[in-house]
Structure formats: C-alpha cells, structure tokens
Amino acid sequence: RKEVEQDPGPFNVPEGATVAFNCTYSNSASQSFFWYRQDCRKEPKLLMSVYSSGNEDGRFTAQLNRASQYISLLIRDSKLSDSATYLCVVNGRRDDKIIFGKGTRLHILP
C-alpha cells in the first residue's frame, strides 16, 4: 500500500456543485494532515490543516478519519476558480518525513 494515495482524477464538476475527495494514508502513527492547492505550473499553497475534530473554512470542509486512515476535502458551491490540483500532505512524528500525495485534479465546468 502506498504511503499516501489520492484519486488522480480529473474530477469534472459543474459550477455550483459539491465535490468531495479523499486521501488515504498507510502509517497509523501519522500526526498531522494538510490540504494544499496547486495551480498549473505554480507552487503548492496551503488550503487548510486538518484537525481531529474536522474544520471548516467557508466553502471548504476537511475531515479526518483515523480509524479508516483517510482525510477528506469537501468543496461546496464550487467556483471556476476552484479548478486546481489538490495535494494531501501527511506528517509523521517529529523529524519523520513529510509525505505528499500525487494530487487530485479538479476541473470546474461553466
């Protein structure tokens, strides 16, 4: 099993729809989780950290399911500007390596 796995997509979603995708991780000792957004040929930018209790930032909601070892990202009322690749990042304990997923491509269709 890969350390961090994401469905590469692309997810083609009409504007205004809700879309969700998951990221699974193999190391049950993983401590911290993040979602980054990366636009084509640009750098990754932090979208949100994922807390044990879940967190919400506007139209974006992130959840952590430790039992099943995955994190999720939900985007409501999707906008054209949400089109990007969404990278999942998993940190182990202190000084453990940081693991990036390969990303999920999202295309919002007008």
Next chain:
Amino acid sequence: DAMVIQNPRYQVTQFGKPVTLSCSQTLNHNVMYWYQQKSSQAPKLLFHYYDKDFNNEADTPDNFQSRRPNTSFCFLDIRSPGLGDAAMYLCATSRGPTGGAYEQYFGPGTRLTVT
C-alpha cells in the same frame, strides 16, 4: 509581506554545466526545504535544513548539494545537470521540524530546463 522568494524563476542550463538556484525567506522560519517536482508528480523532497543541521533524503543523488549560509538563504547546487533533472524546484519553509503540526510555505519555484 513575509514570503519565500526564489531566483531565478526560469533557468536554462546546458547538460553537465553546474547551476545554482537560490531561495530566501523573510518568515524567519527554522526549516528550509528543497523539493523537485516533475509534471503530474508529487513534490519530491531532496533535503532540508533545520537551522544549520542538514538532512539529506536517502535517495537524493549526490549530484544535488545544498548550502544554508544563514537563516534567510538556502541554495541548491546541481553539479552536473542531466536531462532527467529538468523539473520545477520548489523551496519551502516551516517554523518547526518535520513532523508535527507545522505547515509549509512554498516559494514560486524555479523551472529548470536542461539542453
């Protein structure tokens, strides 16, 4: 604004000709990272500095070296670039060590072309 700056944004070098990429940060973060990212792939960590402590990833080729002369600056040296080294090179910083709840902040990247 506090930020991570990379220069140059685009670099063309010849096969085998050494090249240096630079990164600077105004965030005063302890950790600086260098990643290599190829098309449709995840960023691949090459190495990182925690303050002055250098941490090399096991699978980083010897062709890649790094220097961190002070907190603000970090350099990536590619001693003999091959065609396979053409990629986007991303510098990132974080406040604390790898692991833990420290998010990373990325610079805009340097796109390296090897001819």
